[in-house]
Amino acid sequence: MNQNRHRPDDDEVSAFRQALQQAGVKPIERNRADPGRPRREAASAAARRAAAQAAGDDATSGRTSDGRVEAVRPSEYLDFALPDLPWRTRSRLKRGDMTWEAGLDLHGYTLEEAREQLEGFLRDAAVEQRRCLLVVHGKAWGADGNYPVLKSHVNAWLREWPGVLAFCSAVDAEGGTGAVYVLLRRHRGP
Numbered sequence: 585m586n587q588n589r590h591r592p593d594d595d596e597v598s599a600f601r602q603a604l605q606q607a608g609v610k611p612i613e614r615n616r617a618d619p620g621r622p623r624r625e626a627a628s629a630a631a632r633r634a635a636a637q638a639a640g641d642d643a644t645s646g647r648t649s650d651g652r653v654e655a656v657r658p659s660e661y662l663d664f665a666l667p668d669l670p671w672r673t674r675s676r677l678k679r680g681d682m683t684w685e686a687g688l689d690l691h692g693y694t695l696e697e698a699r700e701q702l703e704g705f706l707r708d709a710a711v712e713q714r715r716c717l718l719v720v721h722g723k724a725w726g727a728d729g730n731y732p733v734l735k736s737h738v739n740a741w742l743r744e745w746p747g748v749l750a751f752c753s754a755v756d757a758e759g760g761t762g763a764v765y766v767l768l769r770r771h772r773g774p
Contacts, residue, residue: 653740655731658723659761662739665750669767673750677716677767680755684765685709687718690734698734702741709768710747717766719751720759735762742766 592600656662665674676682688705690698702719709717721738725731742751747769754763 653736656736656739658725658732658735661753661761662735662764663752664739664743664748665752665767669750673767674752677750677765678752680758680765682716682765682767684716684718684758685714686712687720689720690738691720691722693734695733695737699737699741702738706745706747706766706768713770715768715770717768718754718758718763719766720763723762738764 663678686705686709688701690701693701698721705717705719708714719738719742721732721734723732723735725733742748742764748766749769750767751764753761754765
């Protein structure tokens with residue numbers, strides 16, 4: 585990929601949007617990514633919590649902070665890995681070569697709902713012994729317009745979660761910088 589590609593300025597973006605409007609292009613009705621699985625209902629959330637507690641997972645209580653987080657830019661590439669993660673595994677994750685086994689779309693959730701959904705999703709994945717996940721957080725700016733709130737919080741929450749070995753922004757075809765692949769620790773059975 586060419587690192588020296590042209591970045592449009594505000595005037596070019598305005599002209600492009602105006603041309604689209606004049607051409608009669610209409611915005612899509614739903615701005616949601618499809619992670620490949622339907623959203624789980626509240627009844628199954630209780631079942632997930634019960635299964636996680638029955639499994640005795642060390643991550644059954646809320647582990648993610650709800651305090652201030654470091655703001656990230658909408659187009660910023662997210663990348664985190666524990667120091668002892670093999671280079672080859674990390675490279676495969678970054679290239680999108682690891683097939684994700686479950687997906688979660690956080691569009692439309694409030695910050696607190698998103699945190700609860702993410703925690704439940706990570707607990708479920710650990711119980712179901714899933715290894716690679718896709719979390720769609722989007723790039724939308726927060727109400728105050730300072731930074732993409734969900735993306736920034738997901739970046740912080742995943743770093744705090746004990747079972748997360750690594751995460752990075754997805755390849756363009758699966759959400760780009762609006763989604764992350766998450767690599768979980770393998771839990772070996774008795």
